[in-house]
Amino acid sequence: MDKMYLVKKLYQAFVTIILVLIINFFLFRVMPGNPLSMIMRNPNASAEAIAKVKQLFGIDQPIYVQLWIYFKQLVQGDLGLSFMYKQPVIDVIAEKLIPTLLLVGVSTIIAIIAGVLIGIFAASRQGKKVDAFSLAFSLITYSMPTFWLGIMLIIFFSSTLNLFPTSGMVTAGKVFGNSLDHAIDVSKHLVLPALTLSLVLIGQFVLIMRNSLLEVLTEDYITTAKAKGFSEKLIMKRHALPNAMLPMVTIIAINLGFMIAGAIQIETVFSWPGLGRLMYEALNNRDYPLLQGIFLIVSVCVVLANLCADIIYGYLDPRINKKT
Amino acid sequence: MLKRGFSIMLIFTLMLGFIAVPMDKPNAAEPVTLKVGWTAEADSISPFIAYSISATEIFKLIYDPLVAFDNELNPVGRLAKSWQVSDDNLTWTFTLQEGVKWHDGEAFTAKDVKFTYELLQESGLGLYAGSLDGVTSIETPDDFTVVIKTDEPKANMLQMTTPILPEHIWKDIKMEELETWPNESPVGTGAFKFVENKAGEYIKLEKNDDYFYKKANVDNLLLILYANTDTMVQSLKIGEIDAAINLGAHHVKMLEKEADFDVVSTATHGFTELSINTWKDAKSKGNPLLKIKEVRQAMSYAIDKEKLINIAYGGQAAAGSTLIPPSLDFWHYKPTDEELRTYNPEKAKELLESAGFADQDGNGIREDEEGNELNFRFMVRSETSEEVRAGEMIASMFEEVGIGTKVEAVDDGLLGDRVYDNADFDLFIWGWGTDADPTTILNVMASDQIGSLSDSYYSNEEYDQLLDQQAKIIDQNERQKVVHEMQKILYDEAPYIILLYDNAIQAVNKTKWEGWKKVEGVYFFSFNHENYLDVKPVTAKEEPATDSGKSDAKGSAGEEKEESNSSSAPVILAVIAAAVILMGILIYRKKKKGISIDDDM
Numbered sequence: 056m057d058k059m060y061l062v063k064k065l066y067q068a069f070v071t072i073i074l075v076l077i078i079n080f081f082l083f084r085v086m087p088g089n090p091l092s093m094i095m096r097n098p099n100a101s102a103e104a105i106a107k108v109k110q111l112f113g114i115d116q117p118i119y120v121q122l123w124i125y126f127k128q129l130v131q132g133d134l135g136l137s138f139m140y141k142q143p144v145i146d147v148i149a150e151k152l153i154p155t156l157l158l159v160g161v162s163t164i165i166a167i168i169a170g171v172l173i174g175i176f177a178a179s180r181q182g183k184k185v186d187a188f189s190l191a192f193s194l195i196t197y198s199m200p201t202f203w204l205g206i207m208l209i210i211f212f213s214s215t216l217n218l219f220p221t222s223g224m225v226t227a228g229k230v231f232g233n234s235l236d237h238a239i240d241v242s243k244h245l246v247l248p249a250l251t252l253s254l255v256l257i258g259q260f261v262l263i264m265r266n267s268l269l270e271v272l273t274e275d276y277i278t279t280a281k282a283k284g285f286s287e288k289l290i291m292k293r294h295a296l297p298n299a300m301l302p303m304v305t306i307i308a309i310n311l312g313f314m315i316a317g318a319i320q321i322e323t324v325f326s327w328p329g330l331g332r333l334m335y336e337a338l339n340n341r342d343y344p345l346l347q348g349i350f351l352i353v354s355v356c357v358v359l360a361n362l363c364a365d366i367i368y369g370y371l372d373p374r375i376n377k378k379t
Numbered sequence: 380m381l382k383r384g385f386s387i388m389l390i391f392t393l394m395l396g397f398i399a400v401p402m403d404k405p406n407a408a409e410p411v412t413l414k415v416g417w418t419a420e421a422d423s424i425s426p427f428i429a430y431s432i433s434a435t436e437i438f439k440l441i442y443d444p445l446v447a448f449d450n451e452l453n454p455v456g457r458l459a460k461s462w463q464v465s466d467d468n469l470t471w472t473f474t475l476q477e478g479v480k481w482h483d484g485e486a487f488t489a490k491d492v493k494f495t496y497e498l499l500q501e502s503g504l505g506l507y508a509g510s511l512d513g514v515t516s517i518e519t520p521d522d523f524t525v526v527i528k529t530d531e532p533k534a535n536m537l538q539m540t541t542p543i544l545p546e547h548i549w550k551d552i553k554m555e556e557l558e559t560w561p562n563e564s565p566v567g568t569g570a571f572k573f574v575e576n577k578a579g580e581y582i583k584l585e586k587n588d589d590y591f592y593k594k595a596n597v598d599n600l601l602l603i604l605y606a607n608t609d610t611m612v613q614s615l616k617i618g619e620i621d622a623a624i625n626l627g628a629h630h631v632k633m634l635e636k637e638a639d640f641d642v643v644s645t646a647t648h649g650f651t652e653l654s655i656n657t658w659k660d661a662k663s664k665g666n667p668l669l670k671i672k673e674v675r676q677a678m679s680y681a682i683d684k685e686k687l688i689n690i691a692y693g694g695q696a697a698a699g700s701t702l703i704p705p706s707l708d709f710w711h712y713k714p715t716d717e718e719l720r721t722y723n724p725e726k727a728k729e730l731l732e733s734a735g736f737a738d739q740d741g742n743g744i745r746e747d748e749e750g751n752e753l754n755f756r757f758m759v760r761s762e763t764s765e766e767v768r769a770g771e772m773i774a775s776m777f778e779e780v781g782i783g784t785k786v787e788a789v790d791d792g793l794l795g796d797r798v799y800d801n802a803d804f805d806l807f808i809w810g811w812g813t814d815a816d817p818t819t820i821l822n823v824m825a826s827d828q829i830g831s832l833s834d835s836y837y838s839n840e841e842y843d844q845l846l847d848q849q850a851k852i853i854d855q856n857e858r859q860k861v862v863h864e865m866q867k868i869l870y871d872e873a874p875y876i877i878l879l880y881d882n883a884i885q886a887v888n889k890t891k892w893e894g895w896k897k898v899e900g901v902y903f904f905s906f907n908h909e910n911y912l913d914v915k916p917v918t919a920k921e922e923p924a925t926d927s928g929k930s931d932a933k934g935s936a937g938e939e940k941e942e943s944n945s946s947s948a949p950v951i952l953a954v955i956a957a958a959v960i961l962m963g964i965l966i967y968r969k970k971k972k973g974i975s976i977d978d979d980m
Binding site for chain 1: 561792
């Protein structure tokens with residue numbers, strides 16, 4: 056891979072993150088709502104107590120000083136103190152990040168694998184019943200309300216079949232003998248939310264994979280390959296698929312970033328202790344430091360996912376490297 | 380590639396199978412755990428930080444007050460064994476329980492009481508600080524006597540549920556740290572010891588075997604947080620939890636059909652009100668027409684509360700009238716038939732007419748002679764769909780009598796800001812919860828609370844005087860008369876239109892558990908914690924007790940859903956196999972790109 060290409064992309068990613076940080080900082084502060092009333096819900100608080108709290112959370116300073124302090128602390132790995140939890144933001148986020156990554160990671164992998172497979176399957180049998188069926192399946196799951204789907208799955212798999220727990224990430228209060236039991240417990244709890252999220256995601260992967268593959272299959276070089284007498288399978292695999300995968304990489308990259316924060320509905324239905332719910336709560340409570348922290352993580356995820364996509368592009372499509 | 384894809388799916392399905400199958404295996408040796416589902420997490424477990432009602436429920440379980448409430452809401456001694464008050468009603472002497480131990484083994488003494496009260500007073504932080512108003516000195520002549528002096532007779536001395544905290548732990552916390560010190564593992568004297576608090580998931584408590592008052596029948600208590608009530612109901616139905624708090628109106632009918640559950644939907648000690656900006660000060664940014672009493676009264680005639688409750692609240696609430704909810708029936712003032720303003724749009728129109736408001740320009744909104752229209756800004760809280768719907772309904776009810784409104788759904792933060800920014804509002808819907816003692820809620824309408832608790836900016840000298848007066852009357856029957864008089868004034872003046880008394884909707888599993896007792900109509904969030912202590916598993920009737928010594932409360936009933944470990948082996952294998960295969964595929968794919976192997980599909 057071209058080193059310059061990589062360096063340039065990394066530089067762009069870095070600048071994007073810095074810009075996002077600055078915008079986030081001001082974005083939350085122009086929102087209506089006074090954070091002080093949320094930090095101290097004590098209407099009888101004395102002026103000294105208010106001053107003390109303001110100082111503790113750094114909101115007694117002018118806003119540009121606050122921005123400077125924010126960046127200074129950020130460099131030291133300190134994201135500030137959450138107004139709501141009265142704890143370091145980094146600790147609050149760390150606790151919720153892993154559940155979200157687990158849920159989103161597993162669901163995305165399942166959705167990508169299944170989506171790509173079904174897409175190929177449908178495209179290679181275009182116009183047949185299988186194709187129509189896959190299309191219908193994708194459109195239905197894609198447009199299905201997430202909340203409703205989640206509840207339906209709970210009613211079916213938990214209430215009726217009694218196979219999986221309804222909610223949470225672990226059996227509440229259970230003491231685990233070893234980490235394996237813990238892992239099994241988490242897996243059981245993961246099945247339904249991951250299934251719901253995968254179902255919601257599969258649709259778009261199938262549609263894009265199918266369309267992109269169909270488009271590629273009409274290209275001249277495919278006809279040439281056919282004329283050369285290569286087998287259908289070989290043409291599909293060596294000639295069509297690599298090109299058809301390009302739009303998929305884009306859509307996956309875009310999705311990855313958003314899903315970190317966008318699993319709010321799934322997290323709510325299944326009471327999954329993730330970042331999405333935390334963000335909603337933080338927003339409601341005007342918890343600027345926490346919101347900034349979450350947005351930082353999400354921004355970094357989006358930027359990283361795009362960076363990965365760029366790198367994978369270069370790998371899938373050598374022309375991109377050479378252009379730079 | 381297709382084939383491999385299918386093999387991955389096959390393995391995944393297999394994994395699911397292994398994970399899913401062995402769920403139930405009752406185990407008699409397991410501890411008895413009561414699992415309660417709720418939807419509102421405690422904002423903190425430090426009494427200096429928390430303001431939520433969920434937090435008070437936890438404090439009740441971990442800590443003890445000096446005096447608690449029995450099931451009839453009479454004060455009964457808890458950490459205080461007995462008490463007496465001097466003839467001038469200014470000196471209270473509490474004799475404390477002896478031999479009480481903190482959860483960490485230290486001895487509880489009078490010093491802890493003095494320390495807690497003084498720390499609360501000095502810091503002014505938290506829910507409990509306000510109830511100590513009027514206390515001037517606290518003395519501890521010996522380890523088990525507390526003498527509390529007040530400057531005026533203190534009527535609510537026995538209605539303070541302030542948790543007593545251990546001095547040996549809290550004395551190390553500096554005053555300026557109190558606002559942020561999380562109290563991560565609280566130590567109390569209460570019925571339950573704190574085990575762990577997983578934010579966003581659950582709080583686990585265990586029985587305090589040395590509890591001096593009444594030992595719990597369960598070994599563990601879990602309060603499990605649900606982000607969604609529909610999921611919570613499913614969880615309750617399949618036995619993952621034994622009780623559910625904060626259910627929705629539509630769950631009542633659903634659960635009433637099930638024989639296993641007892642569902643209650645009872646008015647709580649709270650109300651939802653339409654708050655009206657009545658501030659007389661020139662700084663007020665509200666519409667001055669709202670200062671006219673007849674306009675406010677006309678508004679209350681215009682609202683069809685029954686319809687509101689049936690449509691917006693699924694019928695699960697009671698029509699509101701005066702400030703103190705009827706669930707506190709001793710303090711609640713019931714307006715006479717003459718006083719009561721029920722839905723009567725004609726009466727509303729009449730009142731507005733006589734106050735000089737008529738629709739002269741024919742736009743459907745009445746105005747006075749100078750042309751000032753009865754047109755108001757109306758905020759509802761976007762978080763609560765019921766209140767948003769109620770707001771829309773009220774707006775159309777007002778329209779019928781010629782009052783115009785502009786409904787705006789805002790979040791709590793913005794609503795609070797507007798209300799406290801020199802009363803920059805006209806109308807809004809919100810609610811209050813009340814204590815067992817009426818002072819706190821009556822205080823909301825006091826003139827000196829403007830800029831603080833007051834959110835209708837109401838001010839009335841007579842009311843203020845009565846408020847002071849009632850706080851000093853020790854004879855509760857005498858006090859009741861004053862409290863009733865105050866509510867009568869408020870009802871007539873209508874700074875609040877109490878729309879409804881909210882219902883608490885809770886359900887408990889009565890097939891698995893027995894001993895559920897309602898306090899004031901509810902199982903949870905009542906004024907005491909007796910329920911948590913009394914409830915116990917229904918002892919299985921079919922199974923004859925094998926060991927007579929052990930045939931007590933520790934049945935298997937509560938623990939049906941605990942997984943056993945016997946299923947581990949196949950799952951381990953499946954997980955490892957899947958991981959290895961997945962890794963293999965990834966590595967293989969990577970290599971292939973470089974070497975370019977021919978078709979293998």
